Amino acid sequence: MGTASGFDARAFRSALGSFTTGVTIVTTRDRDGAPVGITANSFNSVSLDPPMVLWSLARSARSLASFANATHWAVHILSAQQEALSNRFAKSGSDKFAGLAVEAGHGGAPLLAGCAARLQCRSAFQYEGGDHLILVGEVLDFDSCELPPLVFQSGRYAFAARRAGQLSAAADASPAIWREDHLGYLLGRAWFQFYGRIRARLDAHGLSDADYFALTTLVLQDGASLEGLNEVFAYSGVAASRERLQDLAVRGLLETRGAHDAPRFHMTEAGRRLTLELIAAADAIEADALQACGSLEAEALRHSLRHLIRSTDPGLPDLWTPDSQRAAP
Ligand SMILES: Cc1cc2nc3c(=O)[nH]c(=O)nc-3n(C[C@H](O)[C@H](O)[C@H](O)COP(=O)(O)O)c2cc1C
Incomplete structure (x- = not known):
């Protein structure tokens, strides 16, 4: 199958899939106050000062109007143990929040628990991105913890392993004592x-x-x-x-x-x-x-x-x- 640019769509998707990413769930509230969320790995950091992040949303997504009109949304960087949650939010339209305990973040955006990090954003800019809408948010608040992240690679979940060099560099920095992480x-x-x-x-x-x-x-x-x-x-x-x-x-x-x-x-x-x-x-x-x-x-x-x-x-x-x-x- 080709694209308008003449690319083989499957090969193009597969080439993009070789870029290893984390996995996020982005949440907001729709006009009626109902919680909305979607699994997205198109997330990226943009700017440190002011703090800004972006992600892109398929124009075919049921949640398009909710995010396009939202004043606030929250990005949840998933931990390695949240694969099931990622799958839940990757299913279009279903009752994704059923049975989940959520807190209210900025602008009422639902906040999920157990994540590696959470970024609460004010919707700042939107750009055309072909069959996706690019959303840029200004980060108003964030929290994070030491949980290992969920990873996505070539269409499959994966886990992140640190290279030995980085570990020993950290070890070198500490004095020669009996460490808790020995x-x-x-x-x-x-x-x-x-x-x-x-x-x-x-x-x-x-x-x-x-x-x-x-x-x-x-x-x-x-x-x-x-x-x-x-x-x-x-x-x-x-x-x-x-x-x-x-x-x-x-x-x-x-x-x-x-x-x-x-x-x-x-x-x-x-x-x-x-x-x-x-x-x-x-x-x-x-x-x-x-x-x-x-x-x-x-x-x-x-x-x-x-x-x-x-x-x-x-x-x-x-x-x-x-x-x-x-x-x-
Ligand atoms: C790991 C992973 C990453 C995804 N990344 C994106 C993304 O960045 N943008 C997007 O629009 N959809 C992405 N999707 C697909 C959406 O999560 C999926 O289409 C979802 O059902 C859309 O929900 P909605 O139709 O209820 O809005 C991803 C799915 C998975 C499993």
């Missing part, structure tokens, strides 16, 4: 608080950390030897012993097969049932812990941890690769 501290404390809740479940079943690690490994690698098991979770500093595994066998959770001096450990039905129950409990604890972050932030966290594991791996065996398929060192 990665070792953050990882250790997060693990301690997260695993503490799982351990409470283990205590209720009279299981140690090593029992839990052995059982959850055997679910994936049934028939492993003691050495094979310990190799898999050696990184944790926890080791299973033959005595503990024999205890689990006495409890009917495992059974031993093979040579007496080199037994292989197999799950019994009761062992599998208990382990799957513990894994389901761990999943629920995880879901609960991640509830405070949105799905994007949770995905960003997993991504960063996987990256960190890969980049610091001294060559540990992978729990998800069975013994038999591991490459020889």
Whole structure:
């Protein structure tokens, strides 16, 4: 499909999409006082003094008349956890504000919560912009917080990751003290608080950390030897012993097969049932812990941890690769 200028419209849109942006929701009130809002990534800063910003609104938008006539509007720079809100305000005409708590900003413009920043504007200028109307606003008031922003890239939501250089520059600026944002501290404390809740479940079943690690490994690698098991979770500093595994066998959770001096450990039905129950409990604890972050932030966290594991791996065996398929060192 071509445009009046002869461009292929899809290719033009795709080229523009390679410009990575944040995502905003712009709100106002219509003539009758009803709240109006639209998701927009055409937002940009214009001037610091006087403080001014702009965005562009499709002439086909249902909200065109409301924004064209508005004396005030508010730009909400969305945080990473507001993807669902962005989708809600990108649907034309629906009751976008249903169930949302809003405050009244300048000129009555509805203010949404949970954003990375909010800019309350007086409508200053409007310009022709082809099939869009360009709106320039003078910023009367703003607030912001440290929430990570929602990002839009080539038609999809994304998350922003700071480059290592910037982080270390910030670190260099601070004196050599035990910082609150030290990665070792953050990882250790997060693990301690997260695993503490799982351990409470283990205590209720009279299981140690090593029992839990052995059982959850055997679910994936049934028939492993003691050495094979310990190799898999050696990184944790926890080791299973033959005595503990024999205890689990006495409890009917495992059974031993093979040579007496080199037994292989197999799950019994009761062992599998208990382990799957513990894994389901761990999943629920995880879901609960991640509830405070949105799905994007949770995905960003997993991504960063996987990256960190890969980049610091001294060559540990992978729990998800069975013994038999591991490459020889
Ligand atoms: C990430 C994203 C960015 C968008 N940016 C704009 C924009 O800058 N301007 C615009 O007019 N529409 C934009 N849209 C589309 C509008 O949000 C969408 O057409 C909305 O349904 C219009 O609402 P209305 O018809 O109720 O006014 C965007 C949509 C998404 C998902």
